[in-house]
Amino acid sequence: MLLRVREAELIGVRGTLYPRPGRPGPADDDALVLRHSPDERFVVARQAVRQLCDITVAAFAAAAS
Incomplete structure (x- = not known):
């Protein structure tokens, strides 16, 4: 799935x-x-967590079986 995200x-x-x-x-x-x-000061981060807003699906590919 390809998404376009404004924020x-x-x-x-x-x-x-x-x-x-x-x-x-x-x-x-x-x-x-x-x-x-x-x-927040006591964490060693591995991944950023983001909130996606104003999303448009640009492309969708079905999973191959």
Whole structure:
């Protein structure tokens, strides 16, 4: 599927969230952390998470069986 997107606002990241200093616990390897969250400083991002707005489908190819 090919999409045309007019806006793709960054709303967060997915990655490894480490505990805040002074708080014990393991790291969360697959955390979704939204922008402007207090946890934003403690995440090592792997993927950007975007909200797609004003989308048009430009092309669609059916899956081959």
